[in-house]
Amino acid sequence: MAATESFGQIPLQWRIGLFQGEGGSNAVITVGFPAEEVKLDGISASQIEIFGRLESADDPSRAYSVSALHPVAETVPLQQVGDREYRLYLVRGELVPGTYRVSLGVRVGDRAGSFEDRIQVPDFRGEDLKIAGPILAERLDGRSPSEAEPALSVPGVRLLPKLVPVFREGEDFGFYFQVYHAQPEAGDGRVHLELSYTVAIRQNGLFLPLGKPVLLSDSSSSSHAYVFPFKGWAIGEYLLTVTATDRVSENVGTASTFFLIR
Numbered sequence: 001m002a003a004t005e006s007f008g009q010i011p012l013q014w015r016i017g018l019f020q021g022e023g024g025s026n027a028v029i030t031v032g033f034p035a036e037e038v039k040l041d042g043i044s045a046s047q048i049e050i051f052g053r054l055e056s057a058d059d060p061s062r063a064y065s066v067s068a069l070h071p072v073a074e075t076v077p078l079q080q081v082g083d084r085e086y087r088l089y090l091v092r093g094e095l096v097p098g099t100y101r102v103s104l105g106v107r108v109g110d111r112a113g114s115f116e117d118r119i120q121v122p123d124f125r126g127e128d129l130k131i132a133g134p135i136l137a138e139r140l141d142g143r144s145p146s147e148a149e150p151a152l153s154v155p156g157v158r159l160l161p162k163l164v165p166v167f168r169e170g171e172d173f174g175f176y177f178q179v180y181h182a183q184p185e186a187g188d189g190r191v192h193l194e195l196s197y198t199v200a201i202r203q204n205g206l207f208l209p210l211g212k213p214v215l216l217s218d219s220s221s222s223s224h225a226y227v228f229p230f231k232g233w234a235i236g237e238y239l240l241t242v243t244a245t246d247r248v249s250e251n252v253g254t255a256s257t258f259f260l261i262r
Contacts, residue, residue, distance in 0.1 A: 010037050010106055010113030013081060013163040019132045020124035020180050021094045027054075027121065032079065032086035032163045033106050033113060038072045047071055050089055052104030056096070057118065064093055066104060077160050079138060086163060097123035124180050129251035133177030134197075134242050136162040136259055137225075159225070165259040167230055174227040175240060177255065182222070183248040192247040193219045197226070202237040218247070233261050 010033050017028040031050060038048070048070045056062035070076075070089065077088040091104065098121055105114030124130050137159040159176055167173055175197075182191035195216040200207035216224075224242075241256040 009111045010034075010108065012104075012106060012113045012115050013086060014104065014115060015161050015163050016119060017133070017135045017161065018121060019178060020130075024094045024096045025121045025124055027091075027093050027095050029091040029104070030088055030161050030163060031091060031104060031106060032081070032088045033108075035078060035085045035087050037108050037111065038087070048087075048089070049107040050091060050104070051107065052102070052114070054093070054095065054103075055101045057099040057101055059098075062096060064095070066091055066093075072108075079160060079163060081164050088160070088163070095121045097121050127181055129182060129244060129246050129249070129253035130180045131177055131242060131244055131253045131255040132180070133255060134175040134240055134257050135159065135177065136165050136240075136257060137174035137176055137227075138162050138172070162259075165257070167259060167261050169230050169233055169235075169261060172227055172229050173259075174225065175242075175257075176223070176225045177242050179222050179224070179244045179253065181251075182244075182246045183251075185248050190220045191222075193221075194245040194247060195219055195224065195242070197240065197242045200239045200241070201234065202239070207239045213243075230261060235261055 013032045015030050017030075019026045019028070050066060050068045050070070052066040054064040054066070068089075068091075079086050079088055089106075100119050100121060101116070102119055103114065103116045105112055122130075122132075124132065138161070159174070179193060179195075182193055184191050196213040198209050198213045199211075200209045202208075238259050238261065239256055240259065241254060243252065243254045245252050
């Protein structure tokens with residue numbers, strides 16, 4: 001889920017990942033802006049301010065304020081978006097499921113930019129098999145966020161989410177998802193998941209699968225990450241779909257996301 005429209009002088013990109021939390025759903029919002037914006041008339045700004053508010057559309061009394069200062073010299077992840085390099089910052093919070101109005105902004109010196117949108121925070125609770133994601137990523141690995149450079153992270157995986165779901169032929173394509181509420185088998189105490197993912201391309205208004213589904217049999221993990229290079233893929237619009245089947249309960253969960261190759 002993302003928005004690219006921004007208001008003000010600084011163009012912003014953002015993307016959100018939503019996962020199961022202890023008292024609600026964990027929101028991981030990545031906000032990015034062009035790296036050259038930290039330069040003002042050739043003089044570096046000293047700090048970057050991330051500000052804003054998330055307000056429940058169901059209950060206006062339920063609101064979350066965002067206010068954080070970051071030194072410009074702070075090492076942050078960078079990502080190429082089009083012909084510009086973007087600095088990435090993370091906003092985290094736990095939200096009660098429901099609809100929210102989101103207003104976030106960035107201020108650098110006397111320049112600022114902001115965006116507004118509505119998001120639907122899902123309820124991952126219950127007994128049904130549910131999937132969070134898939135989250136498109138430019139880079140992901142299993143190192144902890146304390147290793148090497150600072151990283152955006154979710155449980156078990158370091159990842160650099162794609163601000164814009166656009167890839168180029170030859171780039172690495174990564175995605176990440178989590179599966180909730182698989183039931184352990186009484187005999188061995190572990191869960192038994194059958195996982196698959198498919199990629200389809202839009203042709204004449206329809207999404208047509210490319211090849212057979214990729215299968216992973218009898219997985220006991222709730223977190224899953226995949227990376228592979230795009231080679232020989234046609235320019236166009238694609239649909240990624242992941243499916244999980246719990247062999248114990250026979251419940252099935254599925255989730256999808258769109259992306260482009262240009």
